[in-house]
Amino acid sequence: xxxxxxxxxxxxxxxxxxxxxxxxxxxxxxxxxxxxxxxxxxxxxxxxxxxxxxxxxxxxxxxxxxxxxxxxxxxxxxxxxxxxxxxxxxxxxxxxxxxxxxxxxxxxxxxxxxxxxxxxxxxxxxxxxxxxxxxxxxxxxxxxxxxxxxxxxxxxxxxxxxxxxxxxxxxxxxxxxxxxxxxxxxxxxxxxxxxxxxxxxxxxxxxxxxxxxxxxxxxxxxxxxxxxxxxxxxxxxxxxxxxxxxxxxxxxxxxxxxxxxxxxxxxxxxxxxxxxxxxxxxxxxxxxxxxxxxxxxxxxxxxxxxxxxxxxxxxxxxxxxxxxxxxxxxxxxxxxxxxxxxxxxxxxxxxxxxxxxxxxxxxxxxxxxxxxxxxxxxxxxxxxxxxxxxxxxxxxxxxxxxxxxxxxxxxxxxxxxxxxxxxxxxxxxxxxxxxxxxxxxxxxxxxxxxxxxxxxxxxxxxxxxxxxxxxxxxxxxxxxxxxxxxxxxxxxxxxxxxxxxxxxxxxxxxxxxxxxxxxxxxxxxxxxxxxxxxxxxxxxxxxxxxxxxxxxxxxxxxx
Amino acid sequence: xxxxxxxxxxxxxxxxxxxxxxxxxxxxxxxxxxxxxxxxxxxxxxxxxxxxxxxxxxxxxxxxxxxxxxxxxxxxxxxxxxxxxxxxxxxxxxxxxxxxxxxxxxxxxxxxxxxxxxxxxxxxxxxxxxxxxxxxxxxxxxxxxxxxxxxxxxxxxxxxxxxxxxxxxxxxxxxxxxxxxxxxxxxxxxxxxxxxxxxxxxxxxxxxxxxxxxxxxxxxxxxxxxxxxxxxxxxxxxxxxxxxxxxxxxxxxxxxxxxxxxxxxxxxxxxxxxxxxxxxxxxxxxxxxxxxxxxxxxxxxxxxxxxxxxxxxxxxxxxxxxxxxxxxxxxxx
Numbered sequence: 001x002x003x004x005x006x007x008x009x010x011x012x013x014x015x016x017x018x019x020x021x022x023x024x025x026x027x028x029x030x031x032x033x034x035x036x037x038x039x040x041x042x043x044x045x046x047x048x049x050x051x052x053x054x055x056x057x058x059x060x061x062x063x064x065x066x067x068x069x070x071x072x073x074x075x076x077x078x079x080x081x082x083x084x085x086x087x088x089x090x091x092x093x094x095x096x097x098x099x100x101x102x103x104x105x106x107x108x109x110x111x112x113x114x115x116x117x118x119x120x121x122x123x124x125x126x127x128x129x130x131x132x133x134x135x136x137x138x139x140x141x142x143x144x145x146x147x148x149x150x151x152x153x154x155x156x157x158x159x160x161x162x163x164x165x166x167x168x169x170x171x172x173x174x175x176x177x178x179x180x181x182x183x184x185x186x187x188x189x190x191x192x193x194x195x196x197x198x199x200x201x202x203x204x205x206x207x208x209x210x211x212x213x214x215x216x217x218x219x220x221x222x223x224x225x226x227x228x229x230x231x232x233x234x235x236x237x238x239x240x241x242x243x244x245x246x247x248x249x250x251x252x253x254x255x256x257x258x259x260x261x262x263x264x265x266x267x268x269x270x271x272x273x274x275x276x277x278x279x280x281x282x283x284x285x286x287x288x289x290x291x292x293x294x295x296x297x298x299x300x301x302x303x304x305x306x307x308x309x310x311x312x313x314x315x316x317x318x319x320x321x322x323x324x325x326x327x328x329x330x331x332x333x334x335x336x337x338x339x340x341x342x343x344x345x346x347x348x349x350x351x352x353x354x355x356x357x358x359x360x361x362x363x364x365x366x367x368x369x370x371x372x373x374x375x376x377x378x379x380x381x382x383x384x385x386x387x388x389x390x391x392x393x394x395x396x397x398x399x400x401x402x403x404x405x406x407x408x409x410x411x412x413x414x415x416x417x418x419x420x421x422x423x424x425x426x427x428x429x430x431x432x433x434x435x436x437x438x439x440x441x442x443x444x445x446x447x448x449x450x451x452x453x454x455x456x457x458x459x460x461x462x463x464x465x466x467x468x469x470x471x472x473x474x475x476x477x478x479x480x481x482x483x484x485x486x487x488x489x490x491x492x493x494x495x496x497x498x499x500x501x502x503x504x505x506x507x508x509x510x511x512x513x514x515x516x517x518x519x520x521x522x523x524x525x526x527x528x529x530x531x532x533x534x535x536x537x538x539x540x541x542x543x544x545x546x547x548x549x550x551x552x553x554x555x556x557x558x559x
Numbered sequence: 560x561x562x563x564x565x566x567x568x569x570x571x572x573x574x575x576x577x578x579x580x581x582x583x584x585x586x587x588x589x590x591x592x593x594x595x596x597x598x599x600x601x602x603x604x605x606x607x608x609x610x611x612x613x614x615x616x617x618x619x620x621x622x623x624x625x626x627x628x629x630x631x632x633x634x635x636x637x638x639x640x641x642x643x644x645x646x647x648x649x650x651x652x653x654x655x656x657x658x659x660x661x662x663x664x665x666x667x668x669x670x671x672x673x674x675x676x677x678x679x680x681x682x683x684x685x686x687x688x689x690x691x692x693x694x695x696x697x698x699x700x701x702x703x704x705x706x707x708x709x710x711x712x713x714x715x716x717x718x719x720x721x722x723x724x725x726x727x728x729x730x731x732x733x734x735x736x737x738x739x740x741x742x743x744x745x746x747x748x749x750x751x752x753x754x755x756x757x758x759x760x761x762x763x764x765x766x767x768x769x770x771x772x773x774x775x776x777x778x779x780x781x782x783x784x785x786x787x788x789x790x791x792x793x794x795x796x797x798x799x800x801x802x803x804x805x806x807x808x809x810x811x812x813x814x815x816x817x818x819x820x821x822x823x824x825x826x827x828x829x830x831x832x833x834x835x836x837x838x839x840x841x842x843x844x845x846x847x848x849x850x851x852x853x854x855x856x857x858x859x860x861x862x863x864x865x866x867x868x869x870x871x872x873x874x875x876x877x878x879x880x881x882x883x884x885x886x887x888x889x890x891x892x
Contacts, residue, residue, distance in 0.1 A: 048830040071654030071656075074654065075652070075654055078882055086883055110755070110821065112697060113653060113697055116653055116697050117652070117695070119654050119694075120601075120652065120653070120693055120694070123601055145596070146596065147738070148595060149596045179778070188767050188768050188770050188771050188774070191770075192763055192766045192767045192770060193763060195766075196766070198764055201595060201759045202595070202596050202597030202598075202759060203597045203598070203599070203759060203760075203766065203769050203770065203773075204596075205597075205599040206770050207770055207774065210770065210774060275648075362822070
């Protein structure tokens with residue numbers, strides 16, 4: 001494997017790639033139109049003239065979705081206005097019921113739940129095509145992998161300039177029917193091999209490549225799939241899924257830009273296409289920071305990407321005054337409120353409709369509301385080892401007390417885990433009592449080794465208990481040094497680091513928020529690494545006093 | 560479109576085996592399929608529906624009753640003739656509301672006729688069949704609670720909007736999901752009889768075969784289905800045969816103590832583990848057309864029956880499947 005970032009692309013090549021991305025985007029749209037079985041297309045670009053121009057090519061009857069779309073809109077449900085007006089049941093049709101093109105705006109904010117619903121719809125009857133508009137700004141804000149997996153194409157238009165978009169897509173006049181296209185014998189083997197080479201695990205990818213190659217041949221009016229089709233298909237469907245940069249056989253300068261037009265005249269029978277050629281086609285499109293991106297994506301795996309975290313309430317909530325609203329999932333009607341709203345109108349409505357009895361209109365419906373807040377638990381995991389000099393420990397204690405003092409208003413609970421010597425100890429079980437905290441903290445002794453892993457382990461246990469009770473835990477790790485005591489209590493620097501990383505991965509997998517505060521005089525790279533594994537904020541705070549410490553934690557937690 | 564044929568699924572033997580076992584003996588409980596994206600989880604579950612033998616049920620009965628006297632009054636059926644019908648496989652979509660799952664007041668009748676009638680939900684339809692939940696780990700908590708209760712008691716109780724209705728709801732729960740996206744609550748985990756983990760095939764040859772079959776399924780559907788429907792029918796016949804021979808199967812004391820010893824050594828919670836392991840091993844023996852249950856059957860089935868019942872060890876990265884295999888080696892030799 002070669003470090004993809006090792007060579008910088010020449011500027012000329014970058015410019016070419018940008019204009020190439022437009023060609024690919026338009027081509028992908030054409031292929032999708034031809035074969036909806038390709039699932040869809042993820043466009044990564046901020047909204048702007050380039051994207052607008054591309055969107056203009058999508059048929060106007062495409063339905064737009066947004067990340068906060070309700071199940072009722074997706075799957076259909078009771079049409080309340082029509083039902084109440086007509087006196088008989090009227091069902092509303094959901095957006096997913098009729099096949100067609102769906103455009104998901106701000107796709108990077110789609111929750112896993114929405115992604116799962118759309119994924120099932122895409123899987124079920126290959127009739128929907130989804131165009132996901134990914135406007136993510138950072139590398140870790142991207143389309144949910146569950147959805148990305150089901151879309152054949154992914155094009156990044158963020159570098160594309162407006163003048164690149166003047167190129168017209170090739171005409172689709174002499175398109176052939178898809179069923180007529182012949183596939184070369186060894187195509188499946190070759191594409192599977194290529195996908196393997198690029199480290200693509202999913203079986204959907206090679207299937208998409210074959211489909212795309214077939215559609216590309218049909219688009220160009222060819223009766224059989226040729227080398228040019230395969231090359232384009234590989235580039236379009238595999239590049240964004242690659243998890244590995246295969247070593248080219250001849251490794252020197254990046255390849256020169258190929259001729260802009262793919263040679264259409266290449267003969268169809270000769271398909272002894274070397275793998276290397278196809279790999280090159282894909283490799284040319286790989287971003288030069290592929291490996292960095294992969295680490296970011298891995299760190300976010302299983303999380304809702306660009307979405308905000310939903311908080312689970314541990315209380316049913318304080319009732320609020322009911323308000324006018326629509327009946328939707330989970331909404332409860334305030335019957336008294338609804339009747340009260342409807343009563344003044346009864347005479348007028350009876351006169352107007354000529355019907356007797358109670359007449360309720362959709363505008364009368366009142367929905368019950370509850371205020372629900374989730375309590376937060378801050379688990380301070382404090383290094384009490386010899387390396388954490390006593391004054392710093394004192395500041396940490398001060399910070400905990402300060403935070404707790406403010407916490408009452410914010411409904412925060414605080415717990416304190418200290419680690420020193422060979423093990424960790426839960427000094428303060430989750431509490432909101434300031435008095436208890438002060439007493440316990442006063443007793444916090446210092447000295448000994450740094451069993452970071454043990455500390456994190458205890459914090460993790462507390463965090464999972466808290467989650468089960470409906471709290472939202474956040475772990476704040478305060479330390480200044482490297483782990484030097486392994487989980488089993490041995491003084492083994494190497495094993496200690498491995499253990500700490502392993503627990504960090506477990507914490508991340510459980511989606512526990514964390515923040516790592518480095519109180520050392522010099523930022524410690526091992527801690528920064530740990531923060532990365534935890535997907536946590538890393539705060540180097542040398543010579544921090546209690547005031548600054550508590551302020552930084554509060555800021556990092558987003559208060 | 561017909562689903563992809565069950566027999567045409569390449570590899571994934573454990574998953575296929577687990578599904579066949581629940582088809583032989585529904586009392587084993589459901590199957591949980593956990594695995595990466597693009598490994599054919601959903602494909603296998605949907606294929607299972609086409610594979611299952613038909614059941615006898617009263618025509619038009621909302622809860623698929625076998626006998627006319629079991630048809631509930633609220634169904635309002637006039638003729639109560641029994642016919643053959645395919646085993647119900649009901650999809651529980653993620654967005655399903657509580658009303659749709661348990662059943663609720665029939666709004667149309669309430670509005671037009673002013674009648675208080677019951678409209679059965681998905682649980683009624685799934686009675687005597689399968690309830691399939693794709694992305695089961697993303698299911699809303701309140702729906703999970705509801706399912707737990709019904710799966711435990713085998714009865715759906717509706718007490719709402721002035722309705723008071725109870726009807727049988729015995730179904731095999733089949734769930735699939737990607738563990739990276741969320742954990743399943745241990746209580747729900749326990750309701751699944753068997754659990755399998757699937758990964759994408761690693762050999763190029765196998766992968767090529769997968770793609771070839773899928774491509775043939777999509778582009779040459781008629782010929783492909785013809786080729787594999789015969790194989791599916793063979794599996795169906797074997798399932799029916801195994802159901803018959805299951806009643807005659809001998810269970811020696813020695814194997815029973817093997818089962819108990821194994822579960823003790825693993826420290827699995829509760830007795831459900833033992834019972835499921837025993838039932839699944841018996842179904843497996845019947846499937847293999849053996850006359851008595853032996854240690855070999857228990858050994859083959861132990862991983863899928865027990866791996867989700869162990870206490871979670873957050874530091875064990877190898878997964879609980881390996882732990883079960885290791886203990887099986889130690890206990891059964």
